[in-house]
Amino acid sequence: MRKVGAPGGQGQAPSGMGALGRSGVVLLTYVLAALELTCLFMQFSIMPYLSRRLGLDSVAFGYQQTVFGVLQLLGGPVFGRFADQHGARAAFTLSFLASSALYLLLAAACIPALPGVALLFASRLPGALMHTLPAAQMVIADLSTPEERPAALGRLGLCFGVGLIFGSLLGGTLSSSCGIQCPVIVAFVVTLLGALLSVTCIPASTKGASAHAQTTLPGRPKASVFDLKAITRLLLQPGVLPVFLVKVICGLPIGLFMVMFSIISMDFFQLEAAQAGYLMSFFGVLQMVIQGLVIGRLSSHFSEGDLLRASVLVFSVVGLAMALMANVFHFCLLMPGLVFSMCALNVVTDSMLTKAVSTSDTGTMLGLCASVQPLMRTLGPTLGGLLYRGFGVPVFGHVQFAINFIVFLVLWRQPVPRKMGKAQ
DSSP states (O other): OOOOOOOTTSSSOOOOOGGGHHHHHHHHHHHHHHHHHHHHHHHHHHHHHHHHHTTOOHHHHHHHHHHHHHHHHHHHHHHHHHHHHHOHHHHHHHHHHHHHHHHHHHHHHTSTTSOHHHHHHHTTGGGGGOOHHHHHHHHHHHTSOTTTHHHHHHTHHHHHHHHHHHHHHHHHHHHHHHOTTHHHHHHHHHHHHHHHHHHHHSOSOOSOHHHHHHHSOTTOOOOOTTOHHHHHGGGGSTTTHHHHHHHHHHHHHHHHHHHTHHHHHHHTSOOOHHHHHHHHHHHHHHHHHIIIIIHHHHHTTSOHHHHHHHHHHHHHHHHHHHTTOOSHHHHHHHHHHHHHHHHHHHHHHHHHHHHHSOGGGHHHHHHHHHTHHHHHHHHHHHHHHHHHHHHOTHHHHHHHHHHHHHHHHHHHHSOOOSOOOOOO
8 A cells, every 4th residue: 555645746745743644644634534524414313303393394494404505615715725824733623613613502402491493593603614524635635645646535435434324323323312412412522522633633734845935925915814816716727617617517416416315215215214314324335435445446547537537427327327217226226326426526526626726725725625515505405496396306317417428528529638737
C-alpha cells in the first residue's frame, strides 16, 4: 500500500504535524469524519419522530428540512474559505462546536417545559457551519499526492458508510430504549469530544509553506471570508467550470430520487419502516465497499477522465432500468450500479477540481463541492414532489437517462483531459 506523501508539485510539505506525523493526522481525520457522520445520521433517524411529537405536520417538517439545506448551501463555500485562511484545526473545531450547538438545541427541544417548535427551528441555524466532511476532504487533499488523491478521498466513503449504518442503528436503538432525547445527548457529547481532539491533535495548517505564502503576500490585503468574488472566481479558472457543471447536472436526477426516497419506499415499494432501514443499511454497505475499496483500485489503472465518463454512462444505463423497475427487488439489483456511479462521480470530480486550483484554495473549492448536496435538498422536495405526483416513479429514471446520456455524448466528443495538474 502506498503511503500518503507530500503533495507533489505543490510546494514545500506542511510542517507542524506534531507527534502524530502525517499518517497519524490522516488517520485521525478519517476517525473525526466517521464520528461526525454517525452523529448526523443519529439526528436524521429521530427528526421525523421529534417533529411529530412536537405537533408538526409534513409541510412544517419539510420547511425545517429546507431551512437546513439552504443554510448548508450558503455556508459551504464560506466555511471552505474559512478553512483555507485559518487552517485545518480551526475548521474542524468550528464544525464540531457548531454540531454541538445543534444537538444541544435539539436536546432542549425535547424538554416539555421549553418551546420545542422554536428550539427545533433554531437548531437548524448552526447547520451553516457544520462541514466536517469538507474539512476532512481538504486535509486529505493537502496531504496526498495528485496520483493518490482519488483513492485517499475515496476512503472517506468508508467513513460515510460507518456513519450511515451505526448512526441509523444507534439512533433507533437509543430512542426506543432511553427516550427520544438520548441520541441527541450522546451526539452532543461525541461532538464535544471531536472538538477537543481537533484542538489538541489536528495541526494548525496542513498546507505547504508556498500555499501559506500565497495568502499572506506582503502589502496584499487579506480577503474576507465572505468575499463572494474570491469564491466565485475559482469557477472561472481553466478546467473548473465544466467539471463542476458535470457534477451538478449529472447528480441532479438521482438527488431528486433520493430526496423522495422515503415517500417512494412507502408508496411504491410498500415497505415498512424497519424494511426501509434495512434497505438503507444495504446502501451504506455498498457505499463503503465501492467508494472505500473499488474506486481507489480503479483510479490506479484508469485516468480520472475515463472514470468520469464511466460513471456518467453507468448512470444513464441505470436510469433506463429505473424507468422499468416494478418492485424493491429490481431496485436492489440496480443499487450496485447506482452506488458506483454516485461514488465515482463525487470522488473523481472532487479530485479533479482540487487539482485545478491552487493549494491555498482547496478548502474553498471543496466547500463549493459540498454545497451541491444541500442544493439538492433545497430544490428536491418541491421539484421531486411535482415530478412524482405528476408522472410517478418512472420519471426519475427517464430524466436520469436523458441527462446523463447527453452529458456522456458531450464528454465523448470533448474528452476531459487525462491529466489535470495543479494550477500555479
